[in-house]
Amino acid sequence: MRADAQRNVDALLATAKQVFATTGVDAPVREIADKAGVGIGTLYRHFPKRSDLVAAVFRREIDECADAATALAKEHAPFDALAQWMQRFVVFFATKRGLASAVQSGDPAFKALPAHFDKRLRPALASLIDDAASAGEIRTDVTANDVLNAVAQLCLPSRDNNSGQAERMVALLADGLRYSTIQSRKNPAD
Amino acid sequence: MRADAQRNVDALLATAKQVFATTGVDAPVREIADKAGVGIGTLYRHFPKRSDLVAAVFRREIDECADAATALAKEHAPFDALAQWMQRFVVFFATKRGLASAVQSGDPAFKALPAHFDKRLRPALASLIDDAASAGEIRTDVTANDVLNAVAQLCLPSRDNNSGQAERMVALLADGLRYSTIQSRKNPAD
DNA sequence: CTTAATATGGAACAACGTTCCGTTTGTCAA
DNA sequence: TTGACAAACGGAACGTTGTTCCATATTAAG
Numbered sequence: 409m410r411a412d413a414q415r416n417v418d419a420l421l422a423t424a425k426q427v428f429a430t431t432g433v434d435a436p437v438r439e440i441a442d443k444a445g446v447g448i449g450t451l452y453r454h455f456p457k458r459s460d461l462v463a464a465v466f467r468r469e470i471d472e473c474a475d476a477a478t479a480l481a482k483e484h485a486p487f488d489a490l491a492q493w494m495q496r497f498v499v500f501f502a503t504k505r506g507l508a509s510a511v512q513s514g515d516p517a518f519k520a521l522p523a524h525f526d527k528r529l530r531p532a533l534a535s536l537i538d539d540a541a542s543a544g545e546i547r548t549d550v551t552a553n554d555v556l557n558a559v560a561q562l563c564l565p566s567r568d569n570n571s572g573q574a575e576r577m578v579a580l581l582a583d584g585l586r587y588s589t590i591q592s593r594k595n596p597a598d
Numbered sequence: 599m600r601a602d603a604q605r606n607v608d609a610l611l612a613t614a615k616q617v618f619a620t621t622g623v624d625a626p627v628r629e630i631a632d633k634a635g636v637g638i639g640t641l642y643r644h645f646p647k648r649s650d651l652v653a654a655v656f657r658r659e660i661d662e663c664a665d666a667a668t669a670l671a672k673e674h675a676p677f678d679a680l681a682q683w684m685q686r687f688v689v690f691f692a693t694k695r696g697l698a699s700a701v702q703s704g705d706p707a708f709k710a711l712p713a714h715f716d717k718r719l720r721p722a723l724a725s726l727i728d729d730a731a732s733a734g735e736i737r738t739d740v741t742a743n744d745v746l747n748a749v750a751q752l753c754l755p756s757r758d759n760n761s762g763q764a765e766r767m768v769a770l771l772a773d774g775l776r777y778s779t780i781q782s783r784k785n786p787a788d
Numbered sequence: 789c790t791t792a793a794t795a796t797g798g799a800a801c802a803a804c805g806t807t808c809c810g811t812t813t814g815t816c817a818a
Numbered sequence: 819t820t821g822a823c824a825a826a827c828g829g830a831a832c833g834t835t836g837t838t839c840c841a842t843a844t845t846a847a848g
Contacts, residue, residue, distance in 0.1 A: 413845095448836095448837085450797070452837065452838080509699040600813085600815075601815090626804065627806090628804080638830095639826090640828070792847090794844080794846095795842105796842080801836105803835080806833085810827105810830105812825105812827065
């Protein structure tokens with residue numbers, strides 16, 4: 409790949425991420441091309457369909473969220489890393505309000521997103537859960553899939569999505585993860 | 599209101615309902631005007647914004663669903679009426695997959711939809727529940743809101759809705775609720 | 789430096805939502 | 819019944835979108 413092409417792709421992805429976060433995923437492609445300092449033709453050379461650009465941005469943000477897991481694992485205690493990552497995941501979901509309807513739209517550009525979602529996010533979360541479980545800080549009978557789906561459900565927009573309800577419910581979920589730990593420590597039968 | 603105007607509004611709503619159910623809510627307004635046998639100008643005279651037409655169709659279908667409750671109540675035994683209406687509600691929800699994202703879109707045309715939803719559907723269901731409860735055919739500790747929300751949640755599309763994951767996650771939430779209680783019981787400072 | 793492959797930019801096209809206005813049509817008083 | 823006026827109608831036209839196309843400019847290799 410030619411150097412200028414790579415540079416333009418990077419600029420487009422970075423600009424699109426900003427614009428999508430600000431104006432929403434319905435922002436015109438022309439605006440993105442302009443702000444990135446490239447022509448429309450260049451944008452369409454690298455992303456033949458508008459949805460390809462959206463999917464590429466989503467994919468990149470999934471990667472960033474997954475990478476955050478390993479970073480948090482190095483800097484915090486197992487349960488803290490897990491709890492903080494869950495909050496990070498909430499932020500990821502909150503800024504991607506159009507994601508659910510996009511995936512559900514049937515556009516082939518989003519076809520591979522769920523698979524990538526599972527491939528990157530599930531192992532990342534599984535690693536955090538394993539660490540916390542090995543350290544005896546959380547219960548051992550929950551899977552990464554359970555937590556992933558539950559948090560996603562909690563982040564779904566509802567009629568009153570104000571006052572950080574999602575964050576509080578996810579924090580509650582995290583506390584629920586360590587409940588049985590305390591139970592068994594309190595209970596000599598275990 | 600003039601007779602031809604009323605006729606055209608009815609034709610537009612009926613056609614729009616069909617087209618939305620077939621092509622989806624993203625169908626072009628021109629197609630709806632053509633199939634209804636009216637000009638674009640006529641459509642826009644009665645529905646200044648595209649979203650006004652969509653909202654009007656949704657509103658009418660909410661009314662039809664609510665009206666079905668009284669009809670069913672007259673023709674069937676209390677519990678049968680309730681059960682059949684719940685199925686009717688499932689159908690209503692299944693065909694309106696774009697409803698959630700439409701309401702969430704922030705378009706002022708959809709602003710009044712949730713209120714209308716509550717105003718028509720909740721009393722309709724409450725009446726059915728009351729009848730069935732008075733007849734001793736169902737338990738008495740459930741509200742119309744409970745059933746409405748529960749059915750709506752059950753209708754949400756999910757990648758894998760198996761293995762009673764919802765129940766387990768709710769139990770986890772409950773554990774989270776008890777966590778701080780145990781914490782304080784463990785801590786003598788309280 | 790030459791050259792061929794590649795990338796670029798923006799004019800141009802199609803389809804959409806929406807506006808505008810000359811024309812037609814229903815309604816009601818005379 | 820008839821006239822006249824307010825109301826409704828139809829569709830051409832406008833602005834904005836996603837997308838295509840190709841003459842031009844840029845890069846990398848010999």
